Amino acid sequence: MNILGIDVGGTSIKGGIVNEKGEMGNTFVYPVNKKENQYECLNSLMKVIDEYLIKEDKKIDGIGIGVPGTVSTDLGEVTYCSNLLWERLPICKILEEHYKVPARVSNDANAAALGEARFGAGKDYKNLVMVTLGTGVGGGIVINNELFEGTDGKGAEIGHSTLIMDGIPCGCGRRGCFERYASATALINQTKEAIEENPNSMLAELATRDGAAHAKIVFEAAKLGCPVANKVVEQYVHYLSEGLLNICNIFRPEVIVLSGGIANQGSYLTEKVSKYLAAQSYGYPYSPKVEILISQLGYNSGIIGAASLLISQK
Amino acid sequence: MNILGIDVGGTSIKGGIVNEKGEMGNTFVYPVNKKENQYECLNSLMKVIDEYLIKEDKKIDGIGIGVPGTVSTDLGEVTYCSNLLWERLPICKILEEHYKVPARVSNDANAAALGEARFGAGKDYKNLVMVTLGTGVGGGIVINNELFEGTDGKGAEIGHSTLIMDGIPCGCGRRGCFERYASATALINQTKEAIEENPNSMLAELATRDGAAHAKIVFEAAKLGCPVANKVVEQYVHYLSEGLLNICNIFRPEVIVLSGGIANQGSYLTEKVSKYLAAQSYGYPYSPKVEILISQLGYNSGIIGAASLLISQK
Numbered sequence: 059m060n061i062l063g064i065d066v067g068g069t070s071i072k073g074g075i076v077n078e079k080g081e082m083g084n085t086f087v088y089p090v091n092k093k094e095n096q097y098e099c100l101n102s103l104m105k106v107i108d109e110y111l112i113k114e115d116k117k118i119d120g121i122g123i124g125v126p127g128t129v130s131t132d133l134g135e136v137t138y139c140s141n142l143l144w145e146r147l148p149i150c151k152i153l154e155e156h157y158k159v160p161a162r163v164s165n166d167a168n169a170a171a172l173g174e175a176r177f178g179a180g181k182d183y184k185n186l187v188m189v190t191l192g193t194g195v196g197g198g199i200v201i202n203n204e205l206f207e208g209t210d211g212k213g214a215e216i217g218h219s220t221l222i223m224d225g226i227p228c229g230c231g232r233r234g235c236f237e238r239y240a241s242a243t244a245l246i247n248q249t250k251e252a253i254e255e256n257p258n259s260m261l262a263e264l265a266t267r268d269g270a271a272h273a274k275i276v277f278e279a280a281k282l283g284c285p286v287a288n289k290v291v292e293q294y295v296h297y298l299s300e301g302l303l304n305i306c307n308i309f310r311p312e313v314i315v316l317s318g319g320i321a322n323q324g325s326y327l328t329e330k331v332s333k334y335l336a337a338q339s340y341g342y343p344y345s346p347k348v349e350i351l352i353s354q355l356g357y358n359s360g361i362i363g364a365a366s367l368l369i370s371q372k
Numbered sequence: 373m374n375i376l377g378i379d380v381g382g383t384s385i386k387g388g389i390v391n392e393k394g395e396m397g398n399t400f401v402y403p404v405n406k407k408e409n410q411y412e413c414l415n416s417l418m419k420v421i422d423e424y425l426i427k428e429d430k431k432i433d434g435i436g437i438g439v440p441g442t443v444s445t446d447l448g449e450v451t452y453c454s455n456l457l458w459e460r461l462p463i464c465k466i467l468e469e470h471y472k473v474p475a476r477v478s479n480d481a482n483a484a485a486l487g488e489a490r491f492g493a494g495k496d497y498k499n500l501v502m503v504t505l506g507t508g509v510g511g512g513i514v515i516n517n518e519l520f521e522g523t524d525g526k527g528a529e530i531g532h533s534t535l536i537m538d539g540i541p542c543g544c545g546r547r548g549c550f551e552r553y554a555s556a557t558a559l560i561n562q563t564k565e566a567i568e569e570n571p572n573s574m575l576a577e578l579a580t581r582d583g584a585a586h587a588k589i590v591f592e593a594a595k596l597g598c599p600v601a602n603k604v605v606e607q608y609v610h611y612l613s614e615g616l617l618n619i620c621n622i623f624r625p626e627v628i629v630l631s632g633g634i635a636n637q638g639s640y641l642t643e644k645v646s647k648y649l650a651a652q653s654y655g656y657p658y659s660p661k662v663e664i665l666i667s668q669l670g671y672n673s674g675i676i677g678a679a680s681l682l683i684s685q686k
Binding site for chain 1: 442444451452499511515520521522523524526527528529530532533534535536537544545546611614615617618621622623624625626651652654655656658659660662
C-alpha cells in the first residue's frame with residue numbers, strides 16, 4: 059500500500075509516499091507562492107506531485123492531507139487556514155478527480171496524533187492524546203486506534219479549552235485558553251517578562267548572548283541553576299500540567315504524547331509533569347497512571363501523519 | 373430482552389427491569405442501612421432483588437449498575453463510593469455468580485448519559501455529552517452510540533476539568549474545577565453570597581419566605597426582575613457556558629444534554645447558554661452548532677441508564 063502524505067505548512071507544502079508500515083522514501087517540497095490564490099496554489103502543488111510520482115515511478119492508493127487550520131471532514135474541504143488564506147477549498151474532490159484515488163483531509167495536529175499512534179510513541183497503545191506545544195497548542199485524540207475528530211472534524215481543539223476563565227485573550231475569540239499559557243509562544247512571553255523584571259539574571263544574560271528569548275534559553279538557564287529561569291519553568295510546568303490533568307480526567311488515555319519544540323526538553327520536562335500529574339489526578343491513587351511520552355516521528359511526522367489517515371488500524 | 377437496571381444512590385438503591393426499547397414496569401427500592409458493611413449491603417440488596425424477580429416472574433438477561441463514585445470497568449468493581457463507603461467492591465462478580473447473567477458497572481453519570489443517548493433526548497444523535505448539574509457536575513460521553521469512559525472507566529470526569537486554575541478548592545484535590553462553579557451546590561453558594569451582600573433584595577426576600585436559598589429561588593427572582601438575582605444568573609450562565617464551550621471545542625458533539633435540578637429551568641437556561649455558545653465556539657461561524665437539550669428520562673433515568681449498559685446500540 060502506497061499512500062501519498064501531504065503536510066501543508068504556512069510557507070511550504072511537503073509530501074511523500076508512505077507504506078502501510080509507516081516507512082517513507084523520498085519527499086518533495088513545494089514552497090508556497092503567496093501571490094497565488096488557493097486554486098492556483100493547489101494547481102502548482104499538483105504539478106510538483108505529478109513530477110514526483112513520475113520520478114518515484116509508484117502507483118498511489120490514496121492521499122492524506124494535514125492542514126494547519128479547520129477542515130470539514132464531511133465535505134473533504136479545508137474550511138479555513140489563516141496562514142494560506144484558504145477558505146472552503148474542496149481539496150479532496152480536486153485531488154480525487156486528478157489522481158483517481160480516495161483523499162482525506164484533517165487538521166495537522168489530528169493527523170500527527172494518528173501517525174504517532176500508528177507508528178510512533180503511541181504504537182503500543184490504543185488510546186492516546188497528543189499535545190503539540192508550538193506557536194499554539196494543538197491536540198489530537200485517538201480512541202480505540204481511531205482518530206476522534208468530533209462532528210465534521212471540528213473537535214479535538216484541546217488548546218482552546220479554558221485554563222483560566224476570563225484570562226489572556228486568545229485568537230479564537232475566547233479568553234484564558236490553554237494555549238495562551240502552555241504554547242511555545244506563551245513560554246517565550248513568560249520568559250521575556252521575567253527578563254524585563256530581572257535584567258541582571260543569568261536568563262537575561264543568555265538571551266543577550268543569543269539575541270533573542272527562545273523557549274530553549276529558559277530551560278538552559280534553569281538547568282544551569284538560574285533561580286529566575288527556574289521560576290519561569292516551574293510556573294510553565296504548572297500551566298502545562300493543569301491542562302494535561304484536564305485531559306487525564308476527561309479522557310483517561312493510556313498515554314499523552316508531547317510534541318513541538320518544547321517537547322525537545324525530553325525527560326527534563328516529562329519527569330516534572332509526570333510528578334505533578336500523579337498526585338493530582340482524579341481518583342488518585344486508584345486512577346490508572348497516564349504515561350507522558352515524547353513524540354518519535356520527528357521532522358517527517360506531518361507527512362506520515364497525513365498518510366496515516368488512509369492507512370487502516372494496526 | 374430484559375435487563376435489570378440498578379441505580380445506586382447515597383440513601384437508597386432503586387432498580388427495575390428494562391426492555392430493549394427502554395421501557396420499564398414496576399421498580400423496587402432498597403433503603404440503605406448505613407450500619408451494614410458493603411458486603412452486607414449487597415446481600416440485603418440481593419434479597420430485595422430476589423423477591424422483586426419472583427413477583428415480576430421474569431427472567432433477566434443481564435444486570436447494569438450505575439454508582440455515584442469511581443468504578444473499574446476492567447475488574448467490574450466499585451473502586452470507591454464515598455456516600456456508601458464502598459471500596460473495591462467486586463459487585464459484578466457477586467451479582468453474576470448469584471444471578472448467572474452478565475453484569476456491568478459504570479459511574480452513574482456515564483450510565484445516565486448512555487440511557488439518554490439510547491432512549492431520551494439524545495436518541496436521534498450518535499455523539500453527545502451529558503452534563504449533570506447536581507451536588508457536583510457529572511459528565512457522560514457517548515461517541516458513535518457507544519459510551520466512552522476512558523481507561524478502566526476512569527475518564528469522563530468533565531466536572532473535574534479546570535475552569536479557573538488555582539481557583540476554589542475542590543473535593544478531588546485540585547482547585548478551580550468546573551463543578552466548583554457550575555454545580556447546584558455552587559449556584560446555591562453564589563446565591564447565598566448575593567443575599568448576604570444585598571439583604572434588602574427581592575432575592576433575599578424569597579429566600580426568607582422559603583427558609584432557604586434553593587437554586588430555584590435565584591431563577592424565580594431573576595424572572596420577576598430582581599437585578600441582584602439577575603446578576604447571579606448571568607454570572608452562573610457565564611461559568612456554565614464556558615465549561616460547555618470546552619466540551620464543544622474538545623468533543624464537538626452533536627448535542628449536549630443537561631440534567632439535574634438546575635436543568636429544570638428548561639428553555640430559560642438553554643436559550644441563554646445557546647446564545648453564549650454560538651458566538652464563542654471555536655471556528656465560528658463555520659463550526660457546527662451544538663444543540664443544548666434538557667434530559668427527558670426524568671425520575672427513572674438512573675435505572676434506565678444502568679440497564680442500557682447491557683442493551684446494545686440502536
